[in-house]
Amino acid sequence: xxxxxxxxxIPDATVSRLPVYLRLLGEQSAEGVDSIxxxxxxxxxxxxxxxxxxxxxxxxxxxxxxxxxEVDYLVxxxxxxxxxxxxxxxxxxxAGNLGxxxxxxxxFGERGFPIAGVVDVDASKVGSVLGGVRVRHIDxxxxxxxxxxxxxxxxxxxxxxxxxxxxxxxxxxVTSILNFASIVLTVPRAIEVRKVDxxxxxxxxxxxxxxxxxxAIHAVPGSPPRSATA
Amino acid sequence: xxxxxxxxxIPDATVSRLPVYLRLLGEQSAEGVDSIxxxxxxxxxxxxxxxxxxxxxxxxxxxxxxxxxEVDYLVxxxxxxxxxxxxxxxxxxxAGNLGxxxxxxxxFGERGFPIAGVVDVDASKVGSVLGGVRVRHIDxxxxxxxxxxxxxxxxxxxxxxxxxxxxxxxxxxVTSILNFASIVLTVPRAIEVRKVDxxxxxxxxxxxxxxxxxxAIHAVPGSPPRSATA
DNA sequence: TGGGCTTTGTGAACGTGTGCACGAATGCCT
DNA sequence: AGGCATTCGTGCACACGTTCACAAAGCCCA
Numbered sequence: 104x105x106x107x108x109x110x111x112x113i114p115d116a117t118v119s120r121l122p123v124y125l126r127l128l129g130e131q132s133a134e135g136v137d138s139i140x141x142x143x144x145x146x147x148x149x150x151x152x153x154x155x156x157x158x159x160x161x162x163x164x165x166x167x168x169x170x171x172x173e174v175d176y177l178v179x180x181x182x183x184x185x186x187x188x189x190x191x192x193x194x195x196x197x198a199g200n201l202g203x204x205x206x207x208x209x210x211f212g213e214r215g216f217p218i219a220g221v222v223d224v225d226a227s228k229v230g231s232v233l234g235g236v237r238v239r240h241i242d243x244x245x246x247x248x249x250x251x252x253x254x255x256x257x258x259x260x261x262x263x264x265x266x267x268x269x270x271x272x273x274x275x276x277v278t279s280i281l282n283f284a285s286i287v288l289t290v291p292r293a294i295e296v297r298k299v300d301x302x303x304x305x306x307x308x309x310x311x312x313x314x315x316x317x318x319a320i321h322a323v324p325g326s327p328p329r330s331a332t333a
Numbered sequence: 334x335x336x337x338x339x340x341x342x343i344p345d346a347t348v349s350r351l352p353v354y355l356r357l358l359g360e361q362s363a364e365g366v367d368s369i370x371x372x373x374x375x376x377x378x379x380x381x382x383x384x385x386x387x388x389x390x391x392x393x394x395x396x397x398x399x400x401x402x403e404v405d406y407l408v409x410x411x412x413x414x415x416x417x418x419x420x421x422x423x424x425x426x427x428a429g430n431l432g433x434x435x436x437x438x439x440x441f442g443e444r445g446f447p448i449a450g451v452v453d454v455d456a457s458k459v460g461s462v463l464g465g466v467r468v469r470h471i472d473x474x475x476x477x478x479x480x481x482x483x484x485x486x487x488x489x490x491x492x493x494x495x496x497x498x499x500x501x502x503x504x505x506x507v508t509s510i511l512n513f514a515s516i517v518l519t520v521p522r523a524i525e526v527r528k529v530d531x532x533x534x535x536x537x538x539x540x541x542x543x544x545x546x547x548x549a550i551h552a553v554p555g556s557p558p559r560s561a562t563a
Numbered sequence: 564t565g566g567g568c569t570t571t572g573t574g575a576a577c578g579t580g581t582g583c584a585c586g587a588a589t590g591c592c593t
Numbered sequence: 594a595g596g597c598a599t600t601c602g603t604g605c606a607c608a609c610g611t612t613c614a615c616a617a618a619g620c621c622c623a
Contacts (some may be wrong), residue, residue: 216348313416
């Protein structure tokens, strides 16, 4: 605490890249690599080396000029900055297809986000076991959040139920939400929300495909579009 | 009618919001709303009204001053710009937890992205039926892509298999990839790749939680601080 | 010990995205 | 018809993000 750990604000763009660096650094460490240059890390991450250096500089001056960064030490610093020095239990709302897949996906707990519980409104789903966790009724949500000190909620419900799920999560005391439903959630300003929307991603790809096809309206089967230019 | 609607480039940030507007406009249309103002649409989308107007202005001047935008017409224009005037069949690589959830998630086909096939390397998974689609062996990938004219591939494999999956998709002729695996894919420049990474999203939330907690240091389990220099 | 080589950290330039503010266009009402 | 209220479309300024380029700082070796 004597260290100048002031309220440095790290740019959003950097925060979103730190997890990528972290995973790559972990892999390098596992392969026995002691030291890594910004150039090499940039290559692995698919970005510019200057960007890597600037990103890492927000954590502090942890590199050695002429040498690079000590991998293990950098892993430690990135983990600390991301708050990964301890586990963050998460609760999943919705035990449908997606909820099941998320619960069944082992990598959750391994990466420091153990599943504190899975809840659903549907009584017929309550009691079944997903990924080693028994599905509980959503009325137990508040209790789960309180006893397991959950800060992060995951919404894996259909869109129609998502706002209700968000309201309940907030009421239960959750302060961060990862939303897989295709709706815009309304939550208090203090709540951090991130959205993962499959349909949006596909439609963005569709845009680029359409563009690639030269904007030709009809890509009807039988006549592959061919750009005249270039 | 000026036909020079061609090589307008729409900013990435705008492209990523258009799908959101589109869904909201569809809902409004279903509720019988004929006309909508940028103000109202902005409210629904959770963004600034000026941003909505600027975004929509990239499509052309489709609003009426003093009135707003005709909902159905705008839906048509957004769909056209996003290339949603026809279906884009997708192929899913990986029939594990996630692949099953994606295939089972009905909203895929409904939104114009019918599942042309699901493939896996694991012979024991081949033959099972997911969401009405039979799982086929990955060696059939090229044939599926060719016969069903698939442009978009979805990677739902474990990280270790993702690059191989990407290589096969590219070789088969796919030009856009939606990657759910936690690795940075290496693909030819012309291939459009979008990544959805659960771990990254959770770690970003973790950062904000850690920050919220005042950066309080909880004891670090197994990470020894620096080797020497302070 | 000093010179040369490597790589970091960062100032500065450039590019992209956001939001305000206002003119321009349109419908409605008298 | 004319005036008024409304809402779009966009120029402009500012904030944020990216990349370049280079001095500073370290290591290695003669």
